[in-house]
Amino acid sequence: MLGLAVPINNLVYNLVLRDGALVEGVDLSFLNFITFIGVIAALVQILEMILDKYFPTLYNALGIFLPLIAVNCAIFGGVSFMVQRDYNFSESIVYGFGSGIGWLLAIVAMAGIREKNEIRKRARGSAWVRDHLYYHRSDGAGLYVILRCAAIRAESMEIILGVVMFTLIVLVLSGLILAARSKLVNAGDVVIEINNEADKQIRTPAGDKLLNTLSSNGIFVSSACGGGGSCGQCRVTVKEGGGDILPTELSHITKREAREGCRLACQVAVKQNMKIELPEEIFWR
Known part of the structure; x- marks a missing residue:
């Protein structure tokens, strides 16, 4: 997911959201947070359909949404670092796949330790719940900050262009999901x-x-x-x-x-x- 999400969001950021990307003097970077999450969510749904069609045993044994939800914060973190470090497209590809491999090794190592350790019943799962409560709470705080900053700084052109581009991005993502569903999900x-x-x-x-x-x-x-x-x-x-x-x-x-x-x-x-x-x-x- 990191190998896909980071380069794709790099294109969206540099071609649409970056200051002056569409119109000189218009900055749509206040849409970064919600747009990146939308792209990640669309990729998760497409990946779920691919696994369900081509790897049904793995899909049914694990389910896909729980593992992906558990690492979504890492995926979004990788996208955020890509923006902060101002990577170009080729650098974002290397960074995305490298981060994905790193997280894979870390998760496998932690899973191995978890299997070998005896953890008290009352402690099992508590860290997972705490981390996700914090993650969802930070989601709300981030949206509030973004919307607040947009209300203070946005000019009429930024507001209009922001609404138009966000709507187009949502439509494109929806079209990709529908196209993938038509090819990957049996109908009729x-x-x-x-x-x-x-x-x-x-x-x-x-x-x-x-x-x-x-x-x-x-x-x-x-x-x-x-x-x-x-x-x-x-x-x-x-x-x-x-x-x-x-x-x-x-x-x-x-x-x-x-x-x-x-x-x-x-x-x-x-x-x-x-x-x-x-x-x-x-x-x-």
Whole structure:
């Protein structure tokens, strides 16, 4: 993220926000804070969609927003240092990737120490909460300072151009997200073939879990936990289109069963055409 966010924000800053970048004598740098956050947020969403499409096992094992939220302060800090040090575009690329590698090594080292240390239960997570409370509090303070300074210093040209450029930046970022979603996220209906029987075939929109999709089509697979993945009851056999088995399923399914296609319906995402097998007694209800 640092390798992408720093160079992209460098272009935005130098071409749009820097003093005199658009119009001589007009300084839009008071938009730095909120614009940089918007760019980072857009990149996070695009990265989430990429991981969901091409690395589903990693995406489902970790989730993406929690790790990215945890390092967003580092990402924004890298962008802020880039502005303060007045790096050009090539320098920002080197700085962004170098910072990303440095933070990766630091996080891996801290994770290793955390795994080997015995930490008291009451202390677990408290530092994370404190840091994030401070981070969000500083967000509000920063926005207040920016808006206050803008109100004091801004001239009419700066206000008008600032509103126009911020609106354009938001529209461009929204367009990028929509374009990425159209390429990376499956849309439209998919077909689920059940037991190789044409009369049991269902057509449904993509995106939901298999357990919910089946229940919405009148096929009810037993699930004592309500789809949480903890009971291991909602077993189905997925022949095609289910993707890789998730770590959350392996606590209920043996390796032999996994090779035969056994899955938990509450953990299988419906993203493409599928072929599954269900016990015949399910259809007796």
